[in-house]
Amino acid sequence: MTFETSLKQTAQAVDTLLDELLPLDAPARQVVEAMRYSSLGQGKRLRPFFVMESARLFDVGEQSALRTGVALECIHCYSLVHDDLPAMDDDDLRRGKPTCHIAFDEATAILAGDGLLTFAFEIAADPATHADPRVRAELVLSLARAAGKDGMVGGQMLDLMAEQRTGQTLEEIMRIQSLKTGALFGFSLEAGAILARADEVDHKALRTYADKIGLAFQIADDILDVESTPEQLGKQTQKDAEAGKATFIDLFGLDGARTKANELVEEAVAAVHRYGNKATNLEDAARFVVNRKT
Amino acid sequence: MTFETSLKQTAQAVDTLLDELLPLDAPARQVVEAMRYSSLGQGKRLRPFFVMESARLFDVGEQSALRTGVALECIHCYSLVHDDLPAMDDDDLRRGKPTCHIAFDEATAILAGDGLLTFAFEIAADPATHADPRVRAELVLSLARAAGKDGMVGGQMLDLMAEQRTGQTLEEIMRIQSLKTGALFGFSLEAGAILARADEVDHKALRTYADKIGLAFQIADDILDVESTPEQLGKQTQKDAEAGKATFIDLFGLDGARTKANELVEEAVAAVHRYGNKATNLEDAARFVVNRKT
Numbered sequence: 177m178t179f180e181t182s183l184k185q186t187a188q189a190v191d192t193l194l195d196e197l198l199p200l201d202a203p204a205r206q207v208v209e210a211m212r213y214s215s216l217g218q219g220k221r222l223r224p225f226f227v228m229e230s231a232r233l234f235d236v237g238e239q240s241a242l243r244t245g246v247a248l249e250c251i252h253c254y255s256l257v258h259d260d261l262p263a264m265d266d267d268d269l270r271r272g273k274p275t276c277h278i279a280f281d282e283a284t285a286i287l288a289g290d291g292l293l294t295f296a297f298e299i300a301a302d303p304a305t306h307a308d309p310r311v312r313a314e315l316v317l318s319l320a321r322a323a324g325k326d327g328m329v330g331g332q333m334l335d336l337m338a339e340q341r342t343g344q345t346l347e348e349i350m351r352i353q354s355l356k357t358g359a360l361f362g363f364s365l366e367a368g369a370i371l372a373r374a375d376e377v378d379h380k381a382l383r384t385y386a387d388k389i390g391l392a393f394q395i396a397d398d399i400l401d402v403e404s405t406p407e408q409l410g411k412q413t414q415k416d417a418e419a420g421k422a423t424f425i426d427l428f429g430l431d432g433a434r435t436k437a438n439e440l441v442e443e444a445v446a447a448v449h450r451y452g453n454k455a456t457n458l459e460d461a462a463r464f465v466v467n468r469k470t
Numbered sequence: 471m472t473f474e475t476s477l478k479q480t481a482q483a484v485d486t487l488l489d490e491l492l493p494l495d496a497p498a499r500q501v502v503e504a505m506r507y508s509s510l511g512q513g514k515r516l517r518p519f520f521v522m523e524s525a526r527l528f529d530v531g532e533q534s535a536l537r538t539g540v541a542l543e544c545i546h547c548y549s550l551v552h553d554d555l556p557a558m559d560d561d562d563l564r565r566g567k568p569t570c571h572i573a574f575d576e577a578t579a580i581l582a583g584d585g586l587l588t589f590a591f592e593i594a595a596d597p598a599t600h601a602d603p604r605v606r607a608e609l610v611l612s613l614a615r616a617a618g619k620d621g622m623v624g625g626q627m628l629d630l631m632a633e634q635r636t637g638q639t640l641e642e643i644m645r646i647q648s649l650k651t652g653a654l655f656g657f658s659l660e661a662g663a664i665l666a667r668a669d670e671v672d673h674k675a676l677r678t679y680a681d682k683i684g685l686a687f688q689i690a691d692d693i694l695d696v697e698s699t700p701e702q703l704g705k706q707t708q709k710d711a712e713a714g715k716a717t718f719i720d721l722f723g724l725d726g727a728r729t730k731a732n733e734l735v736e737e738a739v740a741a742v743h744r745y746g747n748k749a750t751n752l753e754d755a756a757r758f759v760v761n762r763k764t
Contacts (some may be wrong), residue, residue, distance in 0.1 A: 322589045
């Protein structure tokens with residue numbers, strides 16, 4: 177199965193399971209409608225894809241991996257709902273659709289976010305996710321650490337504070353991104369090792385892969401920002417330069433940034449080399465990260 | 471140890487542990503400050519008290535009970551922070567202190583609530599809470615169910631929708647309250663049985679106690695609402711009558727409501743009779759519920 181097929185199949189499986197896990201005959205139908213609106217049929221499902229692929233390295237059962245990926249995706253979706261709120265980024269549209277607080281109202285969006293966040297832990301702790309309670313407790317603990325004050329929530333707080341001033345350094349930007357997006361991303365790759373109760377050496381290999389391609393992704397973003405038109409990218413370009421934000425292009429130059437991104441991808445690929453053929457999709461995913469056009 | 475002493479000791483222990491668990495040298499100091507502001511030195515800590523007392527019935531270790539109580543209290547505190555937001559109840563004051571979004575700002579309050587909710591599961595899943603991973607996974611699962619779309623979040627959604635119209639029936643009010651406050655309250659009492667891996671008969675006894683005094687509490691609230699002045703109660707009285715909300719006084723009359731509340735308390739006491747002397751504080755707590763003056 178190629179990388180593209182795996183990504184597509186994961187996205188379909190995530191939607192099918194979410195649809196099943198969020199039935200509308202709930203005590204408070206409106207909040208479930210808003211949770212479904214904000215989680216079903218959204219995005220590339222990259223995080224569940226990485227959970228599935230990291231689980232595949234250790235022959236973890238498909239259902240365990242999928243449910244873990246769906247729990248993680250609930251956290252990602254809740255963070256988008258809350259980030260879009262008027263008091264945060266104040267966005268009316270996400271992927272061409274009205275954001276949750278526009279489609280419903282602000283109170284419902286706050287509660288739908290809270291509901292998705294809580295539901296993530298309900299899924300992870302459920303015996304259906306893994307027969308071994310040590311694995312379930314470990315999934316919850318790692319997911320909570322990645323999502324919480326010392327992870328995603330902390331990164332979002334720093335990002336909001338940084339936006340209130342100009343001239344962010346590259347170190348600040350990297351630190352914020354490693355919390356805001358890197359922590360959940362790291363979980364998506366370590367999940368396979370947690371589900372398999374694998375050795376520390378496996379955890380370390382997957383963390384290395386996650387760190388390398390996380391950074392490569394950011395550099396690729398900076399390259400796209402200067403090389404693309406707003407039409408190609410589907411969003412405003414060169415925003416960073418206007419905000420006085422340092423970019424990897426400032427640091428390395430355009431060619432240097434390209435070289436650096438490719439080096440990081442090869443380091444990521446090397447980190448999962450030990451898994452042989454089972455890591456093919458992860459290798460392709462790493463190369464996709466720097467070669468994408470949007 | 472009397473009921474009052476136990477309540478006071480629990481409140482102190484909760485504060486000491488929260489202070490220790492939320493150090494300020496975090497990546498994003500501001501969100502931790504807001505989390506501390508919204509959780510330290512607040513309220514009677516009734517929920518952790520019930521966790522401690524239900525755990526005592528089964529001689530569960532003090533540290534396990536306290537950490538479970540603190541996890542639950544983080545959920546209770548997050549719900550207050552989000553409920554107070556302008557898009558929800560829009561409250562500027564809570565217990566005489568500016569609410570979180572007034573003391574900080576709305577974005578920080580949303581993130582502090584998200585941080586507290588996530589942290590609750592981090593605490594519950596941590597090996598320091600219980601040596602047995604089955605217990606930790608079960609704590610997370612029960613807590614998530616009580617707090618989520620089919621529990622507290624669902625109740626809050628229904629309550630917001632009900633406020634937009636007049637003439638709520640008693641059935642509706644009871645249903646909303648059983649989700650909005652009853653679910654977490656039920657968890658606080660079942661926690662002891664979960665921590666002890668006790669039998670279903672123990673779970674049932676504690677659920678009965680929780681249901682009975684939950685309802686007694688609501689009836690006592692209705693009695694206080696008609697019998698007290700705003701000065702005595704520290705909040706506006708007779709709001710329900712103005713909003714056309716049905717009350718237990720309408721159903722039973724004032725004397726009938728008092729009799730009903732006392733019957734429920736005796737039923738609650740009977741449910742924990744099997745635990746002998748160990749349940750003395752729970753018996754006193756049940757009687758306190760209907761005899762309180764605020």
